[in-house]
Amino acid sequence: MARSECEEFHVPVLLHEAVDFLVWNPGGRYVDATIGGGGHTAEILRRLDPSGVVLGIDCDPEAISWVRRRFGGERTPLRLVRANYAELARISRDLGLVPLDGVLWDLGVSSWQLNRPERGFSFDREGPLDLRMNPDLEPTASALVNTVSEEELRRILWEYGEEREARRIARAILERRARRPIATTRELADVVRATVRGPHVAKSLARVFQALRIAVNRELESLRSALEQALEVLRPGGRMVVIAYHSLEDRIVKSFFRENEPRCICPPGVPICTCGRPGRLRVLTRHAVRPGAEEIRRNPRARSARLRAAEKLVEDEPASL
Ligand SMILES: C[S@@+](CC[C@H](N)C(=O)[O-])C[C@H]1O[C@@H](n2cnc3c(N)ncnc32)[C@H](O)[C@@H]1O
Incomplete structure (x- = not known):
């Protein structure tokens, strides 16, 4: 090669x-x-x-x-x-x-994983909200954000993403999923963008995706x-x-x-x-x-x-x- x-x-x-x-x-x-x-x-x-x-x-x-x-x-x-x-x-x-x-x-993800929209690792590539390195693992990130309690979601974002807006983002995710489950990277990114406005949004997006990746892959x-x-x-x-x-x-x-x-x-x-x-x-x-x-x-x-x-x-x- x-x-x-x-x-x-x-x-x-x-x-x-x-x-x-x-x-x-x-x-x-x-x-x-x-x-x-x-x-x-x-x-x-x-x-x-x-x-x-x-x-x-x-x-x-x-x-x-x-x-x-x-x-x-x-x-x-x-x-x-x-x-x-x-x-x-x-x-x-x-x-x-x-x-x-x-x-x-x-540690972490390869560029291959990050660059493939269908793996759902990247918040700026539209794809299923998956984030699993091992595709046999359960749950996907989508299943996780659509089922866990607000408290557990806040803990994940805070502990694994060190995200200061964890509480507000967890609340916004629960409100959004009550209307329709969150299925894609873009849908989750839109919730974060609507919650954390201003210059810090890119960092929050990175932290939210990092937190979910850590949780999903343990x-x-x-x-x-x-x-x-x-x-x-x-x-x-x-x-x-x-x-x-x-x-x-x-x-x-x-x-x-x-x-x-x-x-x-x-x-x-x-x-x-x-x-x-x-x-x-x-x-x-x-x-x-x-x-x-x-x-x-x-x-x-x-x-x-x-x-x-x-x-x-x-x-x-x-x-x-
Ligand atoms: C940063 S990449 C490694 C790149 C590699 N050093 C190279 O030079 O090409 C990390 C790799 O670790 C794998 N990985 C992450 N967590 C793992 C785990 N718990 N068990 C086995 N593989 C894992 C990912 O699937 C990914 O392919």
């Missing part, structure tokens, strides 16, 4: 930074938990020697068929599974890949569970690399890393920790890595990306100070 054709699906974000953190053992076993168009996977494969393996996971059947076509003609050590990455530990064990050397998550629950599972199936020295696109995801990653870092209370100057709080992870990115101006110019969707990486510590090994 030509490069331009691959970029039509998705342009990988923080490509070299992510793979630099991830691949430390060229003969290792890696998981791309959000394979999408295979941009990161192509670079991981390039850095592996013939004994290395990549397992690519995606819950979207269109992504899996795309990467099958992209890499199908090549002799690559790539295994593909259509699933939720919240099944990471089971899948890796079933395939005999444990212990793993690294897991990568490039994104935060999957991420929390997958991070915990990755720690179980990584080998000591194995890496976790996460690229997040909004503060809710990034906060989960940051606090997971923090909770699992050594919390050593040994007196200063002691060469080896003996306090018995060695932790399970060493954080490799003290601050999130952000894309540079040049990457953002080439690919504006990289704008909000934040990458964090950590390494699994040797079990029960006290952390060196």
Whole structure:
């Protein structure tokens, strides 16, 4: 497949930074938990020697068929599974890949998903109000907004969208759906536009669609569970690399890393920790890595990306100070 054709699906974000953190053992076993168009996977494969393996996971059947076509003609050590990455530990064990050397998550939606009106991810493209990454999942965003209570809708918009006008928008949605169910992206966008007037409307639209996407795909629950599972199936020295696109995801990653870092209370100057709080992870990115101006110019969707990486510590090994 030509490069331009691959970029039509998705342009990988923080490509070299992510793979630099991830691949430390060229003969290792890696998981791309959000394979999408295979941009990161192509670079991981390039850095592996013939004994290395990549397992690519995606819950979207269109992504899996795309990467099958992209890499199908090549002799690559790539295994593909259509699933939720919240099944990471089971899948890796079933395939005999444990212990793993690294897991990568490039969260959120691909450009392919965003640009297809029939998937309903974009508020400025008319289409069914769907927003599911996995088309077998229930409910769709339309079913959700037409059935949940006003209180629950307000909570979703507030917690997952951090939308200040959550209460007014939830009320307006209930009034609108009492007349006729909300079926399309435009119908929902019109309700938001009529409620939040003025210069903030574009941001509110983005936040409302983000909130519904998170709720429909249960994104935060999957991420929390997958991070915990990755720690179980990584080998000591194995890496976790996460690229997040909004503060809710990034906060989960940051606090997971923090909770699992050594919390050593040994007196200063002691060469080896003996306090018995060695932790399970060493954080490799003290601050999130952000894309540079040049990457953002080439690919504006990289704008909000934040990458964090950590390494699994040797079990029960006290952390060196
Ligand atoms: C930003 S794209 C990944 C792009 C990819 N890194 C590339 O370079 O082409 C995110 C992908 O993750 C998938 N995804 C999101 N949540 C998922 C989940 N819980 N389980 C499996 N796949 C998921 C989406 O379907 C989408 O294809």
